[in-house]
Amino acid sequence: MSAVADTHGHAHDAHGHHGGYSGIMRWITTTNHKDIGTMYLWFSFVMFSIGGLMAVMIRMELFSPGLQFFNPEFFNQLTTMHGLIMVFGAIMPVFVGFANWLIPMQIGAPDMAFARLNNWSFWLLPFAASLLVLSFFMPGGAPGVGWTMYAPLTAQMGMGMDFTIFAIHILGMSSILGSINIITTILNMRAPGMTLMKMPLFCWTWLITAYLLVAVMPVLAGAVTMTLTDRHFGTTFFNAAGGGDPVLYQHIFWFFGHPEVYIIALPGFGVISQVIPAFSRKPLFGYASMVYATSAIAILSFIVWAHHMYTVGMPVTGQLFFMYATTLIAVPTGVKVFNWVTTMWKGSLTFETPMLFACGFLFMFTLGGFTGLVLALVPVDIQLQDTYYVVAHFHYVMVAGALFAAFAGIYFWLPKWTGKMYNETLGKIHFWLTMIFFNMIFFVQHFLGLAGMPRRIPDYNLMFETWNKISSLGAFGMGLAQLLFLYIVVSCIRNGKPAAQLPWEGADSLEWTHLPTPAPYHSFETPPVVK
């Protein structure tokens, strides 16, 4: 424990002079992983609110058949920007925020390996996000091509498309730099005795996620660069008249896009793998198999991309290969789900807010996985391609998977970060409201999709009205429930009751056992010894 006292002393030192900067400049110039983590988390909440507002606007338009509020062009811009902002602005940064806060503390490191690069990784984001949002105000508006930015639609958009392309470049840079930092931190900064197979699972999932990011973000950069040159410099990568092929774009995009799904999901798996054991008061069941399953998912994610494009006119051999490869992913994912359930088996379970979100995750994410298996089957997918069934499927993965895991993690670590407890009753209310409204929005969309309602269209057949009304009401409720979340977090920071040193008795990673609550400004200036 001497390391703790030691760092505590230094913490006061450092608070006095943040490298000579104070006020806003402290945040702009900081090299501290906790400051940067905090900025990531708030940034992602801002983007989550903007993206959420767009979702509410989409559901407003879809409340009734016919055109109510927006013209179809603007509706397309809303769906596109909702997707891009939620994926790149909200879900990815929230987990990088977790990584920044937790990885150095969990492996016993003084900070991230490249502290200044870490600052840059964050500060690229607000600029890229500004480019993305500014595109709404350009002639022609924001791109209305869908978040996947398929050619040849992208050949037609106005200046907003170029803004989006450059935003993707900068977001990609941020992700790559951040990932290099995370990989290096985990490989090189572990305290003596902290072997790879002793790391908390959150670190493992991030190590693998970061590897995926370094591998695929440059590919996305290549894809949008080709789009840019096709638009402005006369290249014909995606133009059949010049010997190119629009389908090529889809291949390159989904070579990025499918690993991206796991980039979003895996850190959430890591969070859940720490929350469930803590509230079951048992160690995680099958730690090693969890590590191998995560690696297997990451490897498989590189050979399944074309299941997003069964209907482009692919040879049957290709369809079969991608169908089998995709269904294979169910095996390691199943290992994970069974391990989580088995961890709870005969545990001394309590259901505080983090555990509620973890259980919500377990049920809802598994549903999303099952619909994924349905969509992986070529004959079914040909029917369901571009219907609301697909929308429902990936929102079960993105929202009930990644977002619920993020909520679980925020409630779980909030006492460690702030030194204060959130209001447990309000937290539980937030969970139940989110859970109910989430299912209200998306469960019914399975029925809409099976009945044939196409996605990305502002109008629909009269027969779809009832389910759409329910879905829209759910969206409004879900939006309001997130205001409650903001209130819970702010009131926790402002006037929460002081948290106990170990608020969750089952939590056993280094940040709980070796550091005081709240965590000091600098964690481990000298590495702790891990047995």
Added chain:
Amino acid sequence: MAHVASTQAQVRQQHYSVPQPMPWPIMGSTSLFLMALGAAFVFNDMRAGWVSIAAGFVLLLYMMVRWFGEVIRESEGGRYGRWEDVSFRWGMSFFIFSEVMFFGAFFGALFWARVYSVPDLATLESQALLWSGFSAHWPSAGPGFAEQFSPMSAWGIPALNTLLLLSSGVTVTFAHWNLIANQRGKLLLWLAATVALGVTFICFQAYEYIHAYHELNLKLSTGVYGSTFFMLTGFHGFHVTLGAIMLTVIWFRCLKGHFKPDHHFAFEGVAWYWHFVDVVWLGLFIFVYWL
């Protein structure tokens, strides 16, 4: 004494150098924002964008000089030991891996065009419905491209360029050996030779582009052949240029007496990068020029 030395070697360095806050990262973000904004305007025929691009570029240069300058001062001041050195090694390796994947996207486009899309445009179905009379061959500018062009032949300048880059990989290794042996004179000589080979490569490449545009009628807009040819070789040439600039910086650092025989990761990182552009070139030579 031997015992003491061995335990000292076993004790791990206790303090990792966590750097002080600095304003350069946000300056880098601002510069990228300005350049992106400017480029979006210029690409849409608004020339005012050039002002933004220029401002962003100047800011970027200033940021790099100040940021790297600070790191170099820290490094020469002895702030980075073995532990930090390993971080730099991991960081550079994964950076190069990301670059490999970036080129992978463009190689993927090349293979797709050659193996799939061009032959597909000459199938009976495409012939009947879209472009009758189009026959699949490589190089091809696609069925919609009317003008004649000549492809770039492999056994002229490109072969010479291969020789140049491969030799530069050897010279940079000689320079490295001399750095380890603390032979500063030879180090400077071999490093200068490496830069010279790199610059010659870039000049040849520029000449080749002029030749392509003026005599072969081979342009960026020459269908998928022109697209893949210029994008692949262009991005590669850009990387060679960056590598040559980095080598030049390292040369001046060597001249100022920087680096020690056992502590010179900046040199090694640049050498790795140089080998990386070398390997990419081999891929280009084989699949873009030769086969």
